[in-house]
Amino acid sequence: MMKKKMKKAAALTAAAVLAMSLAACGGSDDSKGSANDGADANTPEDTTGSNDGADGADSAGEDAADGAEAGGTDFSGKKLTIGAWGGNDQESAALNKMIEEFEKSTGAEIELKVYTDYNTQIQADFVAGTAPDAFYIDGSMFPFYSNLGMMEPLDKDEMDGGAFYENLLSAFTAEDGTIYCIPKDVSTLATYYNIDILDKVGVKPEDIPDALDDYKAFLTDLQSKLDAEYGEGQVAAMTYNQDMSRNLYILEADGDSIIAEDGKSQLSQPGIVKNLEFMTDLAQSGCWQTPKDLGLGWNGEAFGAGKAAIMEEGNWVYTTLKNDYDVNFGVKEMPTYKGTQYSMAFTVGWGIFANSSEKDLAKAWVKYATGVDGMEIWCSGAGCLPSRADVAEKMDVESDPVWKVHSDMTKIATPWQKGTTIDIVNSNYQNFGPAAFKGESSAEEAMKKVDEQANSEIANAQ
Secondary structure (H helix, E strand, O other), X not given: OHHHXXXXXXXXXXXXXXXXXXXXXXXXXXHHHHHOOOOOOOOOHHHOOOOOOHHHHHHHHHHHXXXXXXXXXXXXXXXXXXXXXXXXXXXXXXXXXXXXXXXXXXXXXEEEEEEOOHHHHHHHHHHHOOOOOEEEEEHHHHHHHHOOOOEOOEOOOOOOXXXXXXXXXXXXXXXXXXXXEEEEEEEEEEEEEEHHHHHHOOOOHHHOOOEHHHHHHHHHHHHHHHHHHHOOOOOEEEEOOOXXXXXXXXXXXXXXXXEOOOOOEOOOOHHHHHHHXXXXXXHHOOOEEOOHHHOOOOHHHHHHOOOEEEEEEEOOHHHHHHHHOOOOEEEEOOOEEOOEXXXXXXXXXXXXXXXXXXXXXXXXXXXXXXXXXXXXXXXXXXXXXXXXXXXXXXXXXXXXXXXXXXXXXXXXXXXXXXXXXXXXXXXXXXXXXHHHHOOOOOHHHHHHHHHHHHHHHHHHHO
């Protein structure tokens, strides 16, 4: 027993070292943070969508009052601690509504612990044995946490696992098939276009190619028309994000993995370099620009301000465009690349502390929070997409054309996740990749530098 405890302590010590390495390399605590230019990783307010916050939560809460999904069990006198990162007002209202309904139906008391530096602080709680009974785990960080031995295995049938989109549940399933978290929501990427800008230069939304392979010719022509109408460089044909969380599917389109089985970076493989060259060619043509190229912070700002005709962005931008900008826009599905349609999915799950003294209550909470009623409260209030089809149907997401497109992307989306070293690899990709996009370095040279530096950092963290 003593040897087993010593091994677990050693694993957590190693985890803490790796966490510091991830933080030093600029790793994000939340995938949405890395997916959004400049978004706060621990306050995923960019996930807000088209719903009306607390009003949606109140409406859904009425359906939850019977407590059916809380298991109908009396937990009077019991106390459960749940851990989460901070959110915006809509998210806070939705989570508080869930807590209120759960307490009402079970008699239990819920204590919410809000972390400000999530990955660092919850790992410290793991080491100290003071972690919450149930807590958030971001999909991108799941491979890391699943190796620590700190999460309780969950039974698929007990947690109604068959109701979730398979790709999202898989994101929280370890290599040995053990499920450790249940996805509570998801956000996906879609293609946004400014109807008025396109109309001004004689371009129709249906002219936007369905295949990314055809974008260069289209965007180059569009850029020349925009320059003629608005002045050279005043409006970009399209903005993009250089973060790997946005273009992983392009890099790996030929079946090559950016990370080897041992966790080492292998971005300099010929197939990956070739796909990167497709992107750098687009960027160097001048029709595919980052928001930074335009002097702006993120895609939503550039698009909302009328500085970009087209962008690829997550559903978190919807409320921003509606509330902060006067822009006439439409949304279509993500394009195919090399014959396959892709999107990226950003998901968060609920996990349970393996050393919790209230595991039955924690399971009841997770079942409720990821069940039909609890998830409806959360997604309606916070503006996220449901991670299960029956909730999407109950929320009637298809009645909103924007939500429908993002929801349709869920099934084919690639969850943002790639082993335990992705933060280090992505950080170096962002450090050395821009030189290739600007034409200051070849794609192969840049990726060799990524591999060399990332693998050095990975070796030092082990």
